[in-house]
Amino acid sequence: MQNRTDTTRTIGEHGIPEPTLRRLPAYCQVLRRLAGRGLKQVSCTRIGRELGFDPTQVRKDLALAGAVGRPKVGYCTEELYRTLENFLGWNNVEEAVLVGVGHLGTALLGYTPFDRYGVRIVAAFDSDPEKLGPHAHGVQVFPQTRLPELLRRMKLRIGILTVPAEAAQSVCDLMTANGVIAIWNFAPIALSVPANVIVQNEDLFATLGVLSSKLAAALRTGS
Amino acid sequence: MQNRTDTTRTIGEHGIPEPTLRRLPAYCQVLRRLAGRGLKQVSCTRIGRELGFDPTQVRKDLALAGAVGRPKVGYCTEELYRTLENFLGWNNVEEAVLVGVGHLGTALLGYTPFDRYGVRIVAAFDSDPEKLGPHAHGVQVFPQTRLPELLRRMKLRIGILTVPAEAAQSVCDLMTANGVIAIWNFAPIALSVPANVIVQNEDLFATLGVLSSKLAAALRTGS
DNA sequence: TAGATTGTTAATCGATTAACAATC
DNA sequence: TAGATTGTTAATCGATTAACAATC
Known part of the structure; x- marks a missing residue:
């Protein structure tokens, strides 16, 4: 780990x-x-x-x-x-949902080559009514209330979590309760999930942290 | 490392x-x-x-x-x-350039909250004339030929590399020759740089690899 | 044959975890 | 005072690296 x-x-x-x-x-x-x-x-x-x-x-x-x-x-x-x-498992593409169409979610929705990496986002969800409707690359943004229904109907197994940390656990629960068994979590928080569910946390700014701390150190000592 | x-x-x-x-x-x-x-x-x-x-x-x-x-x-x-x-070093924001306005570069340009993380992208470059002009959030996309000039003029020290692997080393050389001392590299290739330059490689799909290999393994054995 | 490469076991290195004294 | 917490040293764990026999 x-x-x-x-x-x-x-x-x-x-x-x-x-x-x-x-x-x-x-x-x-x-x-x-x-x-x-x-x-x-x-x-x-x-x-x-x-x-x-x-x-x-x-x-x-x-x-x-x-x-x-x-x-x-x-x-x-x-x-x-x-x-x-x-x-x-990248030879057959798994369909996925994304929840949380903020800055990060939008960036991910805009990134098409995911299917090369075994994942295709087929639906997005947000709790903000402003965000609803068709989004980039024909992906539809649905109200978050419809998440359980759509997960079941489309039998989706991968969930991408790009909501704020506060909302992450409850959305996660909703996902696992409706068939999701693999979660790509971008919220900086530890999710608790049933034993058979796979969670991978993405530390989006980890590398940037290393870069900038090294740069800061270099600037302090160097020039 | x-x-x-x-x-x-x-x-x-x-x-x-x-x-x-x-x-x-x-x-x-x-x-x-x-x-x-x-x-x-x-x-x-x-x-x-x-x-x-x-x-x-x-x-x-x-x-x-x-x-x-x-x-x-x-x-x-x-x-x-x-x-x-x-x-x-996140208390004062460093200005940065991004080179390579493809899928990934676009996603990064669209991600505004970077300044919270010490970085603000102030200019972008691409070799494709189609991509030139104003881009998301008022960032201008310039022809790549102008990269050295603008790097020098604006005294930029951070470069974000989102070009294909084949072009990465030459763009990197251009950056380091014109004052860049920290490179955030998204190309899956080892860059060689002068000793005082900081390179951080971002493995964008590393986490996705872990997630999908675990999922693939689970699907093989499980259901 | 000689050289390069795989496959695998052993040694090293470094990060994580445990233990515990010092402190408020 | 007792309990919780920091700070730090020691023990454990695991990944990386080195060594080397087997192979084409």
Whole structure:
């Protein structure tokens, strides 16, 4: 576990360390790029160089995801890509709802290439009547009261939470009570969920925090 | 170091572990929320409960950021918030450029509350003539050829890189050659930069990777 | 064959967690 | 005073890195 709560020890526990899981998407992107350039075979050294990772780490990560290579030759680029994509579940797109059409929610709704990453947002919800109606890319924003009904009817299993921290737990409860089993949570708060529900917290400003604290430190000492 | 390259060992090395730096923004958000509710004093236990962190970890993180509390009493909420904000450099807003107005760049441009996090995007650049002109929130999109000139004139020190991986290194070089000393890189590629430049790589889909791989695993075994 | 690479086990490193004295 | 909390040192845990045999 990287940080935040993980009430989710039971399910999804294939024993693979979370840092590894977090690196897999980067490998996918590199592989897609290299495959596009016509590279048939690829080594861990090469992948590592592209991303600045240690080659041994790359090899271990790939092994954990079930990839098999051949000594001296490396991995078949295409096959490796498909193995990872399949492992991530990105080969078939899951439909998702987004709740909370504020700044962040709007940004996410505007970001179309999600379906490359296994997710398609098919409906959005907000408690503010001003926000209702058709939104970017044809996604409709519904009143939040209709959330349970639509979740059930469309059998949606992924929920994206972009509401303020105060509202997060209650919306989360509504989601899990109506069939959602995976929540991508952007609220800076620990959600409590039933044991079989997967919660991933997104620390949107974590990286920005590192960048700006380093910059602040550099400015203090340096110039 | 969490992952990716870090050619930046020299500067910004105040010895504070990166995981700690990544958690500071979450503390800020919680503190703002609690202060808003009128809470004058706050303990590590309380902060930890909100975020699902271990109290000892919270205490250690706060100490590293220079916060001082009082036994039995805890920390003064307001003071603690200001200490962290100051440590992160979020009390004075740095102006920044964004290069690459694609899906992601657009989403970031549309996200106004950045100035709360120490950054204000004041200009954007793209190599595609179609993208030029006024953009969301009054930010102008300039042709990429004007990047060096504007960087120098406005003395900008933060660059946000949202171009495709292939273009990332050359744009990065252009930035560092014209005064940028901190780069927030969204391209899945290792940038090489002069020793005094800070690079932070954002793995936008890392969390989504964890979520979907866990979901895929759950669906395989479960239902 | 020689060199490069995989796969895997062992060693190192660092972060998290536990323990506990000091304090209000 | 008793209980809660900070601050800090020690123990644990886990991830990264190094080493090396096996392989093509």
